[in-house]
Amino acid sequence: MSEPLVVGFETSCDETGVGVVRGRTLLADALATSVAEHERFGGVVPEIASRAHLEAMVPTVHRALAEAGVAASDVDAVAVTAGPGLTGALLVGLAAAKAYALALDVPLYGVNHLAAHVAVDELQHGRLAEPSLALLVSGGHSSLLLVPDLSREVTSLGRTVDDAAGEAFDKVARVLGLPFPGGPPIDRAAREGDPSAIAFPRGLTGPRDAPYDFSFSGLKTAVARWVEARQRAGEPVPVADVAASFQEAVADVLTAKAVRACRDHGVDHLVLGGGVAANSRLRALAEERCAAAGIVLRVPRPGLCTDNGAMVAALGSRLAEAGVEPSAPDLGADSSLPIDVVTP
Amino acid sequence: MLVLALDTATPTLVAGVARRSADGDVEVLAERAVPSGNRHAELLVPAVREALAAAGVALADVGAVVAGLGPGPFTGLRVGVVTAAALADARGVPAVGVCSLDAVGTGERTVVTDARRKEVYWAAYDAAGARTGGPGVVRPEELAAAGPLVGDPRFADRLGAPVAPAEVTTAGLLRAAGPQLDDPSSAGPLVPLYLRRPDAVPPTSFKPVTTS
Ligand SMILES: [Zn+2]
Numbered sequence: 001m002s003e004p005l006v007v008g009f010e011t012s013c014d015e016t017g018v019g020v021v022r023g024r025t026l027l028a029d030a031l032a033t034s035v036a037e038h039e040r041f042g043g044v045v046p047e048i049a050s051r052a053h054l055e056a057m058v059p060t061v062h063r064a065l066a067e068a069g070v071a072a073s074d075v076d077a078v079a080v081t082a083g084p085g086l087t088g089a090l091l092v093g094l095a096a097a098k099a100y101a102l103a104l105d106v107p108l109y110g111v112n113h114l115a116a117h118v119a120v121d122e123l124q125h126g127r128l129a130e131p132s133l134a135l136l137v138s139g140g141h142s143s144l145l146l147v148p149d150l151s152r153e154v155t156s157l158g159r160t161v162d163d164a165a166g167e168a169f170d171k172v173a174r175v176l177g178l179p180f181p182g183g184p185p186i187d188r189a190a191r192e193g194d195p196s197a198i199a200f201p202r203g204l205t206g207p208r209d210a211p212y213d214f215s216f217s218g219l220k221t222a223v224a225r226w227v228e229a230r231q232r233a234g235e236p237v238p239v240a241d242v243a244a245s246f247q248e249a250v251a252d253v254l255t256a257k258a259v260r261a262c263r264d265h266g267v268d269h270l271v272l273g274g275g276v277a278a279n280s281r282l283r284a285l286a287e288e289r290c291a292a293a294g295i296v297l298r299v300p301r302p303g304l305c306t307d308n309g310a311m312v313a314a315l316g317s318r319l320a321e322a323g324v325e326p327s328a329p330d331l332g333a334d335s336s337l338p339i340d341v342v343t344p
Numbered sequence: 345m346l347v348l349a350l351d352t353a354t355p356t357l358v359a360g361v362a363r364r365s366a367d368g369d370v371e372v373l374a375e376r377a378v379p380s381g382n383r384h385a386e387l388l389v390p391a392v393r394e395a396l397a398a399a400g401v402a403l404a405d406v407g408a409v410v411a412g413l414g415p416g417p418f419t420g421l422r423v424g425v426v427t428a429a430a431l432a433d434a435r436g437v438p439a440v441g442v443c444s445l446d447a448v449g450t451g452e453r454t455v456v457t458d459a460r461r462k463e464v465y466w467a468a469y470d471a472a473g474a475r476t477g478g479p480g481v482v483r484p485e486e487l488a489a490a491g492p493l494v495g496d497p498r499f500a501d502r503l504g505a506p507v508a509p510a511e512v513t514t515a516g517l518l519r520a521a522g523p524q525l526d527d528p529s530s531a532g533p534l535v536p537l538y539l540r541r542p543d544a545v546p547p548t549s550f551k552p553v554t555t556s
Contacts, residue, residue: 047542054426
């Protein structure tokens with residue numbers, strides 16, 4: 001019997017994603033985004049994102065099926081992000097996925113968005129080693145996860161206590177007059193800068209701090225104060241140096257804590273995920289520190305790190321393969337779905 | 345032709361199955377009206393299953409899907425609209441959208457439903473049932489109603505007149521969809537009647553969504 005064909009729906013934030021996988025083979029990853037509509041607000045506006053999801057939903061399904069070269073009637077299972085995320089946005093994907101599952105008479109798997117960020121790496125690098133550690137960093141999350149069994153057991157070791165890492169990138173970009181979202185422009189600007197030019201603070205790295213939690217609010221404020229002091233003094237702001245030094249502080253804390261968590265838990269595989277995992281300095285520093293610590297690092301290509309439908313299909317495929325019970329017909333969305341619920 | 349009708353514009357979701365003859369006669373075979381609060385996404389698919397089962401038909405037998413496009417609270421409204429769009433797409437049948445207020449009551453009337461924020465959604469109809477005003481959103485005190493008021497009776501005091509209770513029905517949705525069902529090529533895209541611009545106030549901080 002051939003492996004199951006799974007379609008995944010992702011609408012937890014501002015990306016409308018529909019992915020198609022067969023087993024662990026990626027067949028299509030169609031994406032529509034409302035990011036440009038949020039730009040002038042400096043953050044994702046939930047109602048604008050929800051309206052855009054509804055408009056994009058059916059066309060994105062069509063693109064995904066066409067790209068995969070399959071018909072709707074070939075689909076064996078449907079998976080959808082049930083949380084965490086923006087409620088109104090989640091509900092558009094959830095309702096669509098439930099309707100396709102009903103109309104195609106196939107099982108439906110509601111999945112945890114964070115676990116899906118881990119699962120997507122299986123499409124590129126094959127079966128995940130278990131246990132693995134996962135570091136997920138984006139505009140919406142900053143989490144360190146222990147993954148003994150991706151289809152049934154994922155636990156949280158630590159998370160941000162204030163801003164998400166990606167959020168800090170957005171705010172620092174704004175301070176530096178760079179566009180939204182802030183990740184890519186800061187990465188570009190930092191290439192010309194000196195990462196040791198300014199010693200920005202590393203949050204929650206004291207001996208008595210929670211070893212796996214993150215804090216980026218103090219860093220963000222420190223960058224803003226530093227830039228404002230320069231501006232008040234009438235001096236030019238060295239954008240490249242600020243970007244490089246800020247990015248270095250983020251990458252340093254994230255990788256140090258991830259490597260420490262691996263060591264403390266005796267885990268020798270680390271997976272990166274989330275939009276910030278596309279950051280070149282984070283990838284390079286993780287590479288360097290994992291190599292030194294004897295940890296195998298797995299980083300999906302940037303297009304798979306950001307939110308997409310393929311990650312949801314990947315986890316759905318994993319759940320189907322493991323014989324996990326599909327979700328009930330009254331499945332709902334949960335904006336704060338706990339990470340230990342892989343499939344609600 | 346068998347038609348599946350869905351509406352989530354009000355707190356009571358409606359899922360109905362009707363048989364529509366070539367000359368436009370409608371026989372409602374089954375209807376589920378489920379008080380849903382803000383749980384439309386959880387309860388709609390089960391209600392559709394129940395309505396199909398009660399009508400003794402399969403989804404594969406359905407030849408068109410009718411969706412109420414609101415106006416209504418946005419989040420719940422989108423659940424019904426995207427469900428209708430996806431069901432129709434997956435089955436390869438037309439999806440037809442109608443103003444949900446058209447499906448409340450009959451004849452000359454002004455329909456009012458809860459728009460939250462102390463306002464009502466409204467539309468007015470003449471004796472032949474044709475819409476003559478609205479759909480709009482207004483403070484009840486400022487609504488110049490024509491004909492008897494029907495819809496959400498909780499607004500009677502602020503409207504200064506009695507409101508005959510009435511809700512969206514399958515028969516009403518089919519009636520409103522008649523012209524489009526006769527000529528599906530005339531059906532427009534399924535775009536909700538939002539009537540309000542999005543509250544484009546960004547979250548002061550896009551907080552991490554994880555809690556554990
Ligand atoms: Zn994400």
